[in-house]
Amino acid sequence: MLRFAQTADSIAATTKKLEKIRLLADYFRSVSVDEAAVAAVFFSGRPFPMWEEATLQVGGSLLWRIVSELSGRSEAELTTAYREHGDLGAVTGAVLPDRESPSHHENWSDGRPHPSKAGAESTPTAIQQAFRSIATARGPAAKGALVRQLLSSISPLEAKYIIKIMTGDLRIGLKESLVEEAIAKAFGVPVKNVQRANMLLGDIGETLKFAAEQRLAAAKMRLFHPIGFMLASPAESAEDALAYFQNAWVEDKYDGIRAQAHCSGDVVRFFSRTRDEITESFPELPHALRGLPRDAILDGEIMAWSYLTEEDPPEGLEAQASSPVQSKSATGRALPFGALQQRLGRKKVSEKLMRDVPVTYVAFDVFYAGDELVIDRPLRERARILEQLLAEQKPPHHRDTEAQRRKISSREPQAKLDFSFQAETSRGSVAESRGPMAESTLPTTADVRRTTNFPTTDDERHATNLIRAPVFQASSPAELNALFDAAQARGNEGLMIKDPESFYTPGRRGKSWLKLKREMATLDVVVTAAEYGHGKRIGVLSDYTFAVRDGDRLLNIGKACSGLTDAEIAEMTKWFLDHTIEDQGFRRLVEPKIVLEVAFNNMMKSDRHSSGYALRFPRIVRLRPDKLPEEADTLARAVELFKSQGH
DNA sequence: GCTGATGCGTC
DNA sequence: GTCGGAC
């Protein structure tokens, strides 16, 4: 592990990517393949491979206590050290006693030799074994004991990086994509092949082994081993979006959670963006994808979904469903993200919760069908494959009632839900202007499946958990803007704009998928407190709590740290240090004189701030030195904005 | 059994 | 999710 730590230190010392890659490649070549494989996982900033569900459940708080104990330093000394380094790992390296001579406990309690004696035992594999015990142990007390044992057996330099791995962040300017490059360099194989193997295996350590043995081509994707999601880049405007490709396929941008559905016959499992299995939290979803004609992996979004109309809102959801329904004939619409949040991370899902926060899976892509990985087929073709899969889905599972089966199979694939009016608009104004694509290749509202009738029984409700995301076309900004308005009116976030000729690129953010959002009005706010940052932002006050006016009081409404340049942050730091009202250590209450303009995507009710509201994705647009705090926006205006977001 | 602190994963 | 900075 010492060599690992030394390599990491060298990598941190340069900002040049090629140099980082060279250093890492040298390291990989200098240790055994097994050690290099584990180290590759560590270098990507994780204690375990991506696909493993294990988590340490050891965070900064517990680690801080342990480091404090082991080092024998006072709270004040540690704080000072943290102020200097900005990273608990670095603090540990600086503060832990260097145990050149082995301490009194030379053996583990079970009699095995103490690693500090053996030296060789402090390898990445051994450390990972220790991580596994920590992950398995129950409760902070037990975990803490194991961490203490681990840290007291190694050098400070090793401890530095072990802490960094435990906190999930190496902060050495290198992540998995550079590890891929280093593997390629170390074993003389093309980066492309490494990337592809890693994409398929979802395990950078395994990938390294495959590369070392020159058999990257043998890497195969397996069902129920999730792979990375294709990500979208932001577009500034409709005009900007169409600069990338003229003929755009357009979907609503759904404010739910991204999910990969792995399907094989009656076995269906859902995985999240971090590749964790989330099926457990959504027990009503798997059935909707059972009985596909072939094994398949779909890409889509799990949404909180109201099957009800405006006049008949579901119990308990009045507060959540901030957006009134536009079309009275609608039988379903997206619910705000806040509703879905109540189901995130749930291990037990009650019947009541399923009724209060119904969910649906909105499928919009497929990248595995039959035995074939179809990521290298254009979206246009994948769409057709998706249609086919869904069209040939076998009748619902045997556990469904006979009556229900008849009902579903006889149902007209008409779309009475909210998408219908969108479809009409877009048929008229958008689809007419489509390019070379034949209409038959474009998914239509007929693909909105099983969402037609208002579900009355639980069984019926279960039959409505799948929607094929409607797709439209646009080739002018005006068309895009019209679609955008319609999407927003439906309670969706904005638009996804996709190049129909593009391949599916797992785990990568390209320009063939674009996301278009529209910003809410900004708020002018007054900074009331400032905090020190972490990592490279230690030493500057980079994090600002800000408030709106309410009479002559100031009520906090959020915190923001992004948006200012380094130079501006430095300038602000100076000012805040000179205008501190109360120094609370890491945080300072400051004179409420600085006005900022902040942007955000959304407003929420909140207990966290005194105003009773909070901002979603707040960021600083600019400093407003031209404004006095008395000219900042009021709580009344904030409340107005909150109400207006419902449309 | 309740509450607050902590860790984690979602956006 | 958001953003600025470095390559």
Place this chain on the structure above:
DNA sequence: GTCCGACGACGCATCAGC
């Protein structure tokens, strides 16, 4: 164009302490 680091709010699960 791509990668990286430094950060926001929220809700759930778990555990320690009452």
